[in-house]
Amino acid sequence: MxxxxxxxxxxxxxxxxxxxxxxxxxxxxxxxxxxxxxxxxxxxxxxxxxxxxxxxxxxxxxxxxxxxxxxxxxxxxxxxxxxxxxxxxxxSEIELAGRYTDAKMVCITGSNGKTTTTLLTYHILKNAGINVGLAGNVGRSMALQVAREKHDVYVIELSSFQLENMYDFRANIAVILNITPDHLDRYDYKMQNYINAKFRILNNLTPQDAFIYWQDDPVITSQLERIRTEAQLYPFAEHFEKGCHAYVDNDSDEASLIIDTPETSLRMPRAELSLNGLHNLYNSMAAALSACLLDIDKQEIRGALGDFEGVEHRLEYTATVNGVRYINDSKATNVNSCWYALESMPADTVLILGGKDKGNDYSEILPLVKEKVKAIICMGKDNSKLLDFFTGMVPEIHDTHSIQEAVATAAAISCEGDTVLLSPCCASFDLFSSYEDRGRQFKEQVRALESK
Structure with missing residues (x-):
């Protein structure tokens, strides 16, 4: 039957x-x-x-x-x-799809950076001529691709929600970029429940498989002390540390990215990476390690790391209007993602925050806010938590309830040389259908400023 x-x-x-x-x-x-x-x-x-x-x-x-x-x-x-x-x-759909394909699986998760890393890994493999599919949180349904196409490799972005219902699925290369508080409303406000969901990406790994992770993430390193994986470990770090396989060498005339695996080793000037910022350095390391472990030619890897164009809604330059730069970081739906955005911003930043709060603790970004932010614009149906926390912490704070009002306020209070950053820390569902919708509407409002 x-x-x-x-x-x-x-x-x-x-x-x-x-x-x-x-x-x-x-x-x-x-x-x-x-x-x-x-x-x-x-x-x-x-x-x-x-x-x-x-x-x-x-x-x-x-x-x-x-x-x-x-x-x-x-x-x-x-x-x-x-x-x-x-x-x-x-x-999950990924669990179902995995039953019907023998393709290699590169699976990527993390609280931040997973979309960029997934698309960058896919870009490297595609450019190298690999028959590769893009699936999970980005690209098309993996199940549909398995039904209608045949790929040799899948690069899959996996959220904690997807990992919850994966049991027999096995990655060949598993990547955890970082783990910081997110979606805690889904996990009974218990961080360990969220960590456990993320670590399901290691299910069923064998000694032939690889686990790539950020060596200096305290949550990941603590969890690795409690659990055991048979996979080969490929940690990465900003600077050389014992055991790491990707890092930046600052000892020569120019800082260089070093990737070192048994299959491939490469060296590349950091200045040639297409993606800027410390968070993107880690994303580039994880993608390059994955490509090396798949035995991609080092010249192909270098070329793809140098010409990748980035991800829409993630630190996306939108326009300069009256000398003010507008940056769309709508994809920053949690506090740590906003931290990475602020870390790469100059002083005199006008920060637009707000949306559906997921149990956020804003104290993580407070030092950077005090250092770099001249004004905060709250944008949501209910901004009371943001107003309570940040009032008195910045020279100006504004309460707005639409993207039109938020961008108009930003334009009114910013001066030549300032940066307006939409990096909301929150989900979009109070005012928008998705973070993409929020980002697109932000860009539309900014472009409307240009025509005034």
Whole structure:
């Protein structure tokens, strides 16, 4: 008898999982509590897959042999509680896809930098002529690619939400860039629960596999003292430390990036890296280590590290208007991500903060705020927590409730030579549909200033 596969969520990952399930002969039913976008509805119809939106048919869902859950659905929702009570196995789209491919897997997670590192790794492999797929939080559904295409390597960005429902999946190269507080509302406000979710990326690693990580991250190093992995360890650090395989050598005339693995070793002037800032140095190290372990030619790696164009909404230069630089860092949805942004900013920065707070502790950025920020503009439905924390910490603080009001305020209070930085520290869902929507609207408002 064919297996009954239920998919919860009709977005990119859910529709891809539904198509792969049907391809493998399963009885597939997709259910979305909200509204499914038109192009996904058409894809499901074209494949002859049953679907519903605007609610859940619990009798159909609880008849499943297995459920593939969208990462955004919390385990505490009524539908998930009912599924758990019935003992139906719940997996992620990546877990499903991994069953049906023997491609090599480069899997990247971290609280910050994972999208940049994933896209940079993909860029290196693609430029080197590798048949590579891009999946997870970026790119197209991995399940759909496994159903319709054949790749030799997948580069996969994995959130903690995706890792929660991965069990037998195995990475060949696992990367953890850093771990700082994020999504604590999802993890009962317990940091260890979040750490445990991130470390699921090490599940099933063998002595032939590699684990790449930042050697100076206190959370990662502490967790590595408690757990054991059979994988080969490839830590990276800003400067040479015992055991690290990527670092910057400052002893010669020009600072050079050093990558050292059994497969490939390379040296490259740091000034030739296309991405600036300390956080991007670490991202470049992790991507280069992954490429070296896949035996990519060192000249290909150097070239790709030098011509990568970066990620939209991550420290993205937007425009200079009346001598003021505007930077879109809408992807900074947590405090540590904002810290990295501020670390690379000059003095006289006007900082736009705010959105849906996820249990944030803003004290982490306070030293940089005091050093570099001349004014804070709060932008959200409810700015009371930000106003309470930062009032008196900066010369000016403003309370705004829309992107139009925030950008207009920034333009009014900034002077030639200043930088306006949108780096919100918060999720976007109070005023926007996504951080991409927030970033695009910011850029639109800034460009509107140019025409005035």
């Amino acid at each position: 064919a297996k009954n596969l239920v998919i919860l969520g009709g977005g990119e990952s859910g529709v891809g999982a539904a198509i792969l399930g049907k391809e493998k002969g399963m009885n597939v039913f997709l259910s979305d509590y909200g509204t499914i976008a038109g192009h996904y509805r058409r894809m499901l119809d074209d494949e002859g897959i049953e679907w519903e939106q605007g609610g859940h048919s619990m009798d159909r869902i609880l008849a499943a042999d297995e459920v593939v859950k969208s990462p955004g659905i919390a385990p505490t929702t009524p539908v998930m509680k009912a599924i758990t009570e019935k003992g139906i196995p719940v997996i």
